[in-house]
Amino acid sequence: MKRLINLEKKERVRLWQRAVTMSLIFTFSAWGLVPVNAVTVQELDQTIKGQEISFYREFFEKVLYKPVSQFLRLDWIIDKATMRKHSALDVNIYDEVPDSGFFTNRHGKKRLSKEELQRGANQGSGPKPEGPWAVLKGKASGVTPGLVIQDLAGDRYLLKFDPQENPEMTTSSEIISQKFLHAIGYHVAEYYLVQFLPDILKVNPQTTYYNKDGFKKPLTKEALTDLLSDVPKYKGGKVRASASKMLPKPNKGNSDLEGRNKKDPDDLIPHENRRSLRALRVFGSWLNHYDLREGNTLDVIAEENGKAYIKHYLIDFGSTLGSSAYRSKVPAATHENVVDWFETGKAMGEFKIVQKPWEKRWDKNDRLIADNSIGYFDNLYFNPGRWKTQLPHEVFERLTVSDAFWAVKIMIAFSNEDIQAMVDTAEYSKPETAKLLTDILIARRDLIAKDWFDRMTPLDDIQLSIGQKVTGEVQFTDLAVKAGFVKAEETSYRYRLTSGSCHAKKGIMYQEFKSPSFSFQMPDPGKKNCSVLEIQVKRVGQSKWSCPPAKILLSSPSGEAKNIISDIDHGL
Amino acid sequence: MGRLRRFLRICVTMGVIALIVFPAISFAEVSYDKYTPTWKYPKAFQPGEANRQNRQQFMLRILEQPIRPFGYGIGETAEWVERHHIDKKTIWFFDELSERGIHPKMRISQSKGTGPALELELDKLFKFTNEYFSLKTFEGAGVIPNDSGLSYDFGGSYRLNLPPEIPTYQETVIYYDRKTSQNFFGIGQNTSLGDWSTYAPEELKLNTLMGVKPTEQIEGKMGFVFQHMNIGNGRRERVGKIKEHFMNADIPGISGGDLIGLETSVAHDTRDHQDDPKKGGIQKLQFGYFHDVDSNDFQYLQFQGSLAHFFSLGSDRRVLALRFHLEKDQDVGNGNIPFYNLPRLGGVTSGQESELLRSYRHNRFIEKGLMLADLEYRYSIWEYGDCGADAFLLTDVGEVFKEFSGFGFEELKGSYGGGMNIKFRRKTVLTIVWAAGNEGSRLSMQTKASF
Structure with a gap:
């Protein structure tokens, strides 16, 4: 009987938890529909x-x-x-x-x-x-x-x-x-x-x-x-x-x-x-x-x-x-x-x-x-x-x-x-x-x-595709190329993925590529890491890579085993 | 065999399907709505955070708080001015005054002090406008720094023009001018700052002349002058009084006197603009003879010549201004020359009593002869519609001397420095000058460009 009461108690707590969760979900889902400060x-x-x-x-x-x-x-x-x-x-x-x-x-x-x-x-x-x-x-x-x-x-x-x-x-x-x-x-x-x-x-x-x-x-x-x-x-x-x-x-x-x-x-x-x-x-x-x-x-x-x-x-x-x-x-x-x-x-x-x-x-x-x-x-x-x-x-x-x-x-x-x-x-x-x-x-x-x-690094329409195993592909549009200011063949890109501590970026090599897409090894979505893709662009005749780089922050929503884009930043 | 063939067919079909489908499914695109209100900084949308930011900003700006009421007050006033069209009404008011011949002014002058001035065109005011006749009065008052008195002046003039085909006119000016303190350091080129004293001149002057202006650029004048001068002790604090400090010195005219004289002058003016010349120049020669009409034994000749030219250096925004000025008074028949009419050097305004030597005090050097060269490089630093400002670098080199033979390059006094002319519709409304020389540096302001 005592065990039953305990079980009921646990069940009650669980019920309360569900109710609170549901109400929170309702509240937040309704945020977009019903004005908060109506x-x-x-x-x-x-x-x-x-x-x-x-x-x-x-x-x-x-x-x-x-x-x-x-x-x-x-x-x-x-x-x-x-x-x-x-x-x-x-x-x-x-x-x-x-x-x-x-x-x-x-x-x-x-x-x-x-x-x-x-x-x-x-x-x-x-x-x-x-x-x-x-x-x-x-x-x-x-x-x-x-x-x-x-x-x-x-x-x-x-x-x-x-x-x-x-x-x-x-x-x-x-x-x-x-x-x-x-x-x-x-x-x-x-x-x-x-x-x-x-x-x-x-x-x-x-x-x-x-x-x-x-x-x-x-x-x-x-x-x-x-x-x-x-x-x-x-x-x-x-x-x-x-x-x-x-x-x-x-x-x-x-x-x-x-x-x-x-x-x-x-x-x-x-x-x-x-x-x-x-x-x-x-x-x-x-x-x-x-x-x-x-x-x-x-x-x-x-x-x-x-x-x-x-x-x-x-x-x-x-x-x-x-x-x-x-x-x-x-x-x-x-x-x-x-x-x-x-x-x-x-x-x-x-x-x-x-x-x-x-x-x-x-x-x-x-x-x-x-x-x-x-x-x-x-x-x-x-x-x-x-x-x-x-x-x-x-x-x-x-x-x-x-x-x-x-x-x-x-x-x-x-x-x-x-x-x-x-x-x-x-x-x-x-x-x-x-x-x-x-x-x-x-x-x-x-x-x-x-x-x-x-x-800047004028990249837009950044899309992340997730392949099998741990491969990801990023596609983007180079707006300078799209607008006709530079030719695609005169443009090079490079990226690097920094994962783990955001401050330990030194020594991470850039990978260069020519087309507006690249594949990369996805970071382990299970780890709560800071995974940032930095992309830069260089045109023919330029000695330096674009600065600031376009940054794509990858993270996995809780409960999901895949990374998604959680932030895009073109710099200050 | 049939099974194997079926198996192979299935394999090929699967392979083809895989080849078609695989690229599509190998990278599944993670789609998203670019315009979703999923904020990058969600905290910023919390009212509590917004209020916290406000409080933090208030604390970081705590030093500013004491001046905020002043800023707010002036801002409110500015708002009120615009809302009630006070600006337009003010312009209207001054336009109306001007149309009626009333011209109020603000005067900042080293000799006359800072204060209001007023010019009245009586013919306009009393509506008897005539192209052959004009009548004016002028008056002003000002306070000189460290001076407990009020300087003021007033006067009047009339001008009779002949018909336009005869470019001749007759003009008479009479004025009374009382200044409470004018500097005096003694006469000569080696006077000392330690002899700084002041006098209070009270002058009544009549000047009647005939003028001729055959072209827009050339003007000649010839006329008669009467001057009555009283000299008292100056009221400037903490400096000497002329009649006490120079009690034992033989200063001609220290008690004032009455003078009459004849003056003639000719000027050639090719400047493109009188207040803000960018090119052209002005040359002027003046000659006069003066004699006392009391027992002072004043009798002398006066000569003045000045030459100024303005060169645009590649652009009218860069102007090199050069000026050369020479004055010489010569006594006649052992007559004296009153000190208050002798050439003077020191100060920031040309053509008014004491000539330019901008790091020196007004009236710093007084002697029978004066030679001066001024060089200014003026360049535009701000221009927005009708408003503008020029900066300038300056150097003045000058000397007073008793006789031409006494002129020596080693005695030349110099000033160097810079400043700014703030202009409205090319008319200088404020000039700020900083100049340095052997007697230190001086910062001064006036409502007129130096030359």
Whole structure:
């Protein structure tokens, strides 16, 4: 009887164990389905305090305050002294960025059709050009004239125009860049290119705007005429504008590019450690988006599968390509921050023995802008690794090789035809303008990709196959070969498998091979070892093997007698 | 036999199947979803870890915390300025003032001190604008470091233009200028720093002239000058007072005096830009005769010549600026020359009283003759839209002398150093100069380029 009781006790314990295990399994399996921090839109709206960050504030903080205060930050000092780099934290074990409120994998994951690329984030067809459009207010911030309008359908749009000297420049920059950034994976508003007769704009006595002197004035018919007098006119007196659909409310203003919003239950990773944000430096260098800053983001509360979350949007693309919204980019833009202490200090010490790259570029262009509809945008003296935004941001300085690899991988997914299709959406009046811009973007994509690929081991689609006995085979795609930057026959690879202690790598020989696959002796999956495959690449004419190597961590899940890829890393 | 054949057939079939299937099954691919949210650093997604990281960061930035409120405050102010369009309103305000002929300025000057200044175009202000006539007033006040007083000046001018086909004008300037302390070390090229004393000049000056400008580059002037000067002791602390320190010295003009004179000058200006020249040059000659109108026995001739040229070295971002300046006062009929009108050397601004010798104090050397050469290598270090900055390396070599025969190379005083001109739309808004020489080094700031 006693034995029976004991058995029952054991059985009871086992039952409890099973119940706990099952509940844990249920919980974790349900993690992906049911949100952990399930909150409603209202709750999130009440919890999160909105913020608006102006350019002046960012300028002060990034250009004046931080360069001084960072010397009082021990973490910054330690990082600089030890040259420590930080891995991005929003990545999965395959070195990819899963979908989140910041990013949704699109063209890089699955090629979008030409129609999808040209549609971008647009859901409809924009405000009807025959109008009438009710003008609700003049745009309060920024440097370009803008109007908030409401069409007959009740949708609200922000209209932005081109400067007189640069017809089609700002509007095209907005339309094209929105398409690119959407296809890449960022959340952007709907942008439409509209051409309309100014008389479809209807003002009412309550409408106000800020005039060029910063005073709030009633937007009368005369004031509207005056506002549009500096805007280029097209055939039949039409005006061209970009119309960005106002994002749904509630929105919480601008997002920080450093730190995190502690009130947002999904925002657990400091933004400077998000690859999706760091990589904006690479995408920015492609689209020449030098106005990447906190003020050009917008947090919107969205709802999906019954869960409310913050969707982080990028807004305002008027300062992309060759445009700086109200004029062409200045020659130093993208080569230096607006106030670049390092470059200025360096120039002081160099006594102008050598000219700066932007100065050489400007002189080589005879200090002229080739096409006013594009603005100042070309690839002369373009150095992708040294491309800079207007204001310095920690998040962009933290870009690692892995982050750049991820970004470049998405970039080269855009074919020449894709790029042309998206440029065509700007509807340039002169075909040669569209052709020139397409050529610049294609060449720039390749320059960026080559530059970054030279600093890493650009291997992707890494697959592990397990053979009989203890043989494994790894297959991969060399993206530099795939993109046509180098020939397969001019490429050699080598690998080595380090197993056991991660620190005892000396003396482990590399095995060289030519094709993008190799077989190797699998480590014993039974042992809890650190088994890392390191792969490097060397092109003809290069004396050294690529560095950092691509690393594949092999491990066996508990209970299984085989190794699987448990981590892919392209280095820091 | 049949069995064997069947066996062989089976074997061949199996072999063929094996050949086809084996490669496929020999390496079974371990498939995976590349975009699965299986995080590389799962810990980072735990709220507890995120909060721990925040606390750790706070501790590592504890030294920064005391200055954070200041940073926050200024950030808020910047935000407020932009949100309320204060920047645009300020520009509008100054544009409106300018349109009405009101030009407020901020002045940083070694002789006049640091403070506000104002220029009024009365014809614009009172709306009697006429292309043949303009009327101005100007006033300013400033504080000189280590000086307990307030220096100020004010004055006015009018200008009568003849019709454009006759490029001639008549101009009269009258001003009152009171400075609380100006340096004085005695007269001569070997004066000592130990004789540092200050005086307080109070000057009333009238200058009326006829000018002719036959081309954009050439301008000639001829006019009459009246000067009334009072000299008092300077108010600078911890240095001597001129009337006490030089009580026994025979300093002409130490009690001030009244002067009249005739002046004529001609200038040839080929600079491409007045405030920020990259090429071209300016040559100027000036000649004057002065005589007292009281019992001071002042009577002398004054000659000034200056030559400046700007060379672009392969690019307009590299400019070599050269300047040569010569002044000589010559007494007539045993007359005296008041010390406050003698050529002076020392300081950071040219063309204003004391000439450039940037490692020396303002008014460091005073004598009847002055010879000076300045060399600057200016190069662009920052340019972003309308804003820019040049750095420069400088050297000044100069000497004061009583007579040309007294000039000696061994007596030359030198300065070397560098600095920075910060510019907005090519107009210098701030100049920072560091220069060193035999009397130590000096760091100074002003709102005007040296030359």
